[in-house]
Structures are given as structure tokens and as C-alpha cells.
Amino acid sequence: MRLISISDTHNKHKDLDIPKGDFLIHCGDFTEGGSRSETLDFLEWFSKQPHKHKILIGGNHDFFLEKYQHNLEEYIPNNIHYLNDKGITLENIKIWGSPYTPGNGHWAFNLERGRAIRKRWNLIPQNIDILVTHTPPYGILDESQTYKNIGCEELLKQIVDIKPTLHLFGHVHDDFGKKNIGPTLFVNSAVMDNKMRLINAISTIDL
Template identity: 50%
Template structure:
């Protein structure tokens, strides 16, 4: 097992990067304020990342709560568009699970619980 905390691992030539950080949501662990505080974490994502694993979703992609609020990270979305990983896998917003492909990236909200 490899715990990815703003870090990566290469497995059989596939570059995987992971982070538990998420945009502020309630009073949970690994929360960061939007803007510069969270952007410094996303800037660590290497440009050659094939699979990106984050706790929370990017803004506007499988991030809608049961109350209709979008909770994903704007800064994360911008970094994903720059890096263009093959897959971006996340959870956090249980009620918007599923997958969605945009451009070169397949986004997967793999939450397995309801809200």
C-alpha cells in the first residue's frame, strides 16, 4: 500500500499522483481555503501525471450536492485542464457519483455511499 499525500508513485510506467486535500467543506480534515492556500497543493501535481487521485472533485464535474450546490475546486479544475491526466478519480460528494469524459480526461466520482 502506498499513501499518497501530495505525492506520487510510478507503477509499470504509469504515473499516479494523489492528494487528500479538498476545498473547505464543513469542518473536516484536509480542508483548505480556496485561492492561494489550496492552489499551492494543486501546483505540486506533475505535468506527466497519468492518473490523478484527489479526495474532492474539480468544480462543475460530478460535484453537485443533494442541495444543488457545486462544491468542487476551481483551482483543481484549472490544474487538471493543464495536466490532462487520462483519469481523475475522486469522491467526497457521494450523491453525484458516476463518470464523465471531457477531452482527454475521464473523471470518476467513485463514491459508494449515498448522501
């Protein structure tokens, strides 16, 4: 079974050459300004991709999803699984998705480090196979050229506890790649570099 993971496409989704696979997962920041028109354009494109299972979470740029998070049924096509602190089981694979990133609250799905964001990670069940977040965990594929490690410390603590098989994320354009640590494969799926160029490869994982 092949899983395709992308993140941080920032309105450039139509310029991507998406490989074939069973799952297509977007780890957030599919818009730049988070407007309604950007969001609907992406959702239309995403829904037309041929992959059997399409999974989506928001990111810190995706303001429309946050603003209308209690009324999204009319916007998100039925063949897209949108996960906001929510889980789903597909092909006997348990998946959990959450859009939150640590920050000062000026961005979408942004919570202060410590107790505020820890409440979100505490919702993640113990028995999941794949975790999809926008932020990386602290110290793992999270090095920004400007701020060094910007991942979430509280998320790292939760991952150490629950030990998912696969953790997919994006957010940090400078640290694209894959890393095996213990039982978990970590994948930063950001397709853009820090100059917003589509030069990173699309992440492919065979399950």
C-alpha cells in the same frame, strides 16, 4: 489492466464486494470519525485485499492521517502506497495523490479556496497519467443536493493544464459516475449515497 476505485466507505468497507483487478485505489473518507481504531481497522482490511497494487489517500473525515501525517510508517502496512501530495510510478503508470478539499478548516485536510489550496494543486506534475484526489474539480460530478457544485475551482484549472488520462475522486455522494471530458476520464467513486447507504456501484476502469 483493471483498476478498481472506491471512495467514501465510512467504516463500511467490510460490507463491500470488491471486484478483482490489478489496482485497488481508495479516494479517501474510509473512516467516519477519523479515530485511531477506525483507521487501523481499515488499514488491516485494505492490506489484505488481493490486488497487486493498493493505493490510498485521505479525505476530510480521516483526521488520524492528518494528525500523524509525519509519523505514519508504523501504522500503514508496507503493501499500501499512501499518497499525500506525492507521486508513484507502477506498471509504467504515473499516479499522483492528494487528500485536500476546499473548506473552512474544520475538517481534515481542509484548506480555504483560492491561494491556500492552489499551492497543493501546483505540486501536481505535468506528466501524470492518473490523478487521485478526494475532492472533485468544480463543475464535474460535484453536485450536492444541498449545496449544488462544491468541487474545487483551482483543481479544475490545474487539470485543464496537465490533462491527466484519468481523474479519480469521491467526496460528493450525490454525483457518483463517470464522465469523459476532452482527454480525461473523470470518475466519482463514492460508494454511498447521501443517506449513507451502500448503493452505488464500485467503479471499474480498464486501462
